[in-house]
Amino acid sequence: MSQIEYQVTSPDAHLAPFVESYWMVVNTTEQSKDIVVMPDGRVDIHFRYSDSTPFHVSLAGLEHETFHTNIPAHSVMFAVSLKLTAIEYLLHSSIAPILNSRARLSDDFWGISKKDLDSFPHFCQKISDKLIALIKTQREEEKFDTRKLKMFDLIYATNGAASVKQIAEIADWSSRQINRYFNEWFGLSLKTYCTILKFRSSFEHIKEGKLFPENEFSDQSHFIKTVKKYSGHTPKELFRNADDRFVQLSERK
Structure with a gap:
């Protein structure tokens, strides 16, 4: 790059x-x-x-x-x-x-x-x-739904670490309705999206060689499993970033 x-x-x-x-x-x-x-x-x-x-x-x-x-x-x-x-x-x-x-x-x-x-x-x-x-x-035109704004505020503030139950309680919206909304508008469930955000939160740590879980992950096994699921590689392989091919680990923040 x-x-x-x-x-x-x-x-x-x-x-x-x-x-x-x-x-x-x-x-x-x-x-x-x-x-x-x-x-x-x-x-x-x-x-x-x-x-x-x-x-x-x-x-x-x-x-x-x-x-x-x-x-x-x-x-x-x-x-x-x-x-x-x-x-x-x-x-x-x-x-x-x-x-x-x-x-x-x-x-x-x-x-x-x-x-x-x-x-x-x-x-x-x-x-x-x-x-x-x-x-x-x-x-x-008063188009904004305050439930959704509260929901997204919490999701992004916690890098996806908030549970579905916590999000539903804060938004005052049932988890079933939230998942229907996510699938209809975005093509995946709330839980999957939150896991992707947690995966993304690991990019900066991996770039720095911190190949262990931070607050968003429960343990080392969970961390490695999530990273391999969404990248196809182990944290160590991502850290090496041969030829700068993993662009989000090279430049993007």
Whole structure:
């Protein structure tokens, strides 16, 4: 990843319940870069182009398995990583049908064009302005369900470590209704999503060589089993990160 330009920035505080980050990857080299992407609980909207592909926009659904891809030579990709709160209220469409896959969006989605990818700060500001307007409309129309906002606040605040029972109690919403909502809107259960968040929480520890469980895991066996389930590798193998192929352990936070 040392020859590929990468930047990531966090959203303003008032967008934090809906947006996790903005990021960009630019490969100005002659060679493509093979990478492995692991499940991380994010929903990404990609704005991209390369010498071989015209500007286009795609929506990446949740993943519960790793997949192999590449960063093409002479390519530019800017993206926004959304929290699940944004799916119903900002995208207004279920992502369950694109679990472990992607969907093409219109080339003028959210008013972003190829020229907006000339400047990462400009891109972030333009996306922020769009999202602020969308959120304002939802608030004015009283569209937000406070149960769901409380639920997602707890899920993200604990990195998925809160139990289904705790989440249901805080949200004042039955676990059965929550699981129906998760399956209909996101394509997996609440428990599975929380486990993916716990798995993602281990990335920073593994990068630092801490190959033992932190607070989110009950014991070493549970930790290793979860890491192998979602990455296909042991924590030690991920730490080695041969050829920087596990991109989330190389650059992304």
